[in-house]
Each structure stands twice: as C-alpha cells, then as structure tokens.
Amino acid sequence: xxxxxxxxxxxxxxxxxxxxxxxxxxxxxxxxxxxxxxxxxxxxxxxxxxxxxxxxxxxxxxxxxxxxxxxxxxxxxxxxxxxxxxxxxxxxxxxxxxxxxxxxxxxxxxxx
Amino acid sequence: xxxxxxxxxxxxxxxxxxxxxxxxxxxxxxxxxxxxxxxxxxxxxxxxxxxxxxxxxxxxxxxxxxxxxxxxxxxxxxxxxxxxxxxxxxxxxxxxxxxxxxxxxxxxxxxxxx
Numbered sequence: 522x523x524x525x526x527x528x529x530x531x532x533x534x535x536x537x538x539x540x541x542x543x544x545x546x547x548x549x550x551x552x553x554x555x556x557x558x559x560x561x562x563x564x565x566x567x568x569x570x571x572x573x574x575x576x577x578x579x580x581x582x583x584x585x586x587x588x589x590x591x592x593x594x595x596x597x598x599x600x601x602x603x604x605x606x607x608x609x610x611x612x613x614x615x616x617x618x619x620x621x622x623x624x625x626x627x628x629x630x631x632x633x
Numbered sequence: 634x635x636x637x638x639x640x641x642x643x644x645x646x647x648x649x650x651x652x653x654x655x656x657x658x659x660x661x662x663x664x665x666x667x668x669x670x671x672x673x674x675x676x677x678x679x680x681x682x683x684x685x686x687x688x689x690x691x692x693x694x695x696x697x698x699x700x701x702x703x704x705x706x707x708x709x710x711x712x713x714x715x716x717x718x719x720x721x722x723x724x725x726x727x728x729x730x731x732x733x734x735x736x737x738x739x740x741x742x743x744x745x746x747x
Contacts, residue, residue, distance in 0.1 A: 567736075621678060623668075623676050
C-alpha cells in the first residue's frame with residue numbers, strides 16, 4: 522500500500538464547476554500536510570498547507586481529518602488556469618530526516 | 634531574490650555512466666533535499682542534508698550519493714546509470730530541518746539515460 526494515495530484522475534470539468542480531490546495517508550507520524558500544484562514538465566509549487574481546522578485561500582479550501590488520515594481539496598469556480606496535477610503531500614520528521622511523501626497526483630483538466 | 638537553482642536543466646547519459654547534478658538553495662536556507670520524479674508518478678525522497686550533514690536517506694541504492702558544501706549548495710551523484718534512472722531530479726531547500734519549514738523546489742534537472 523502506498524503511503525499517500527490519490528485518485529489519479531483525470532478529472533475533466535467545465536469552467537465554473539466545483540471539484541473535490543481526496544487523499545489518504547498511512548503514516549500516523551505525519552506532522553504537516555500540503556497540497557502542491559504541478560504544471561506539465563514543471564516543478565511542484567506549494568498551493569496551500571492543510572490544517573485540522575480547515576483553511577481557505579480564495580477559491581481553494583483544504584481540510585484535514587487526522588482521525589481518518591484523510592485530506593481534501595475543494596476548488597470552486599474552476600478556471601482554465603487551474604488545469605494541472607495536484608499533489609497531496611505529507612511531511613514526516615523521523616530518523617529519515619524531514620521528508621516529504623507525495624501521492625501520485627490527481628490530474629485536473631478544466632474545459633471551456 | 635533567486636529561488637532554488639539547479640544545473641544542468643537537461644542532460645542525456647549512456648547506461649553505465651556517472652552523472653553529477655548541482656543545486657543552490659535559496660539564500661539563507663541551510664537544508665537541501667533531493668527528490669526523483671519518474672514520469673507519471675509523484676516525487677520520491679532521495680536525501681536530505683542540513684548544515685552539511687546527511688539527515689535522511691530514502692529507499693535508493695548506494696549508486697546514489699550526495700553532499701552539501703559549506704555554502705549550503707549540494708551535489709547529487711549517480712553512478713552506473715540505468716535506464717530506470719531517467720527522471721526529473723528535483724532539489725528543494727528550506728530554512729531549517731524541521732517539519733514545519735516550508736520547502737521550495739527548483740525547476741529540476743531532466744536526466745535521460747539511453
């Protein structure tokens with residue numbers, strides 16, 4: 522079983538739609554949680570951190586459920602520019618250092 | 634301010650050869666990590682260095698090695714290249730070695746092994 526699991530998609534949605542991505546993680550020692558965005562053939566870029574209380578950044582809302590080891594990302598009013606791969610990421614500080622563990626990514630395609 | 638810089642951006646090597654990839658972290662950052670991203674997958678952790686010491690190593694063979702220099706720049710070395718080493722190699726820097734530090738990625742080095 523992968524440490525961080527995501528539905529690979531692709532999710533094909535029209536502009537203006539609301540889309541939700543989910544992610545589960547297996548390591549209960551995970552300390553920090555993030556969503557990264559990666560455009561084709563580019564480096565991952567931090568989209569937002571994820572907190573248990575839930576957090577919102579404009580059209581993006583992230584939620585963490587530690588008990589269920591579940592992370593979500595909601596995108597409202599999708600734009601063409603939201604088309605990308607969204608990576609669910611957990612940060613584990615253990616004897617392997619401060620390492621990010623990535624899911625395989627969920628591909629989003631927003632169509633006109 | 635310059636972000637994380639990596640070189641070379643693209644390179645092609647032959648099986649069995651050796652490669653060295655270089656990374657300069659954001660000014661003031663003392664931690665550098667390396668990740669391998671094979672096409673269609675998420676990045677996989679290779680190494681973390683903090684204050685010139687190895688802090689962590691992922692599940693990669695001994696053909697992979699790295700070091701961090703006094704100016705906090707870093708090199709990733711891969712010996713005896715295999716076709717499966719073809720990937721995007723990402724360097725990431727952060728201020729410190731703690732889980733709460735934001736991690737910033739460079740644009741990566743695209744390695745093709747033929």
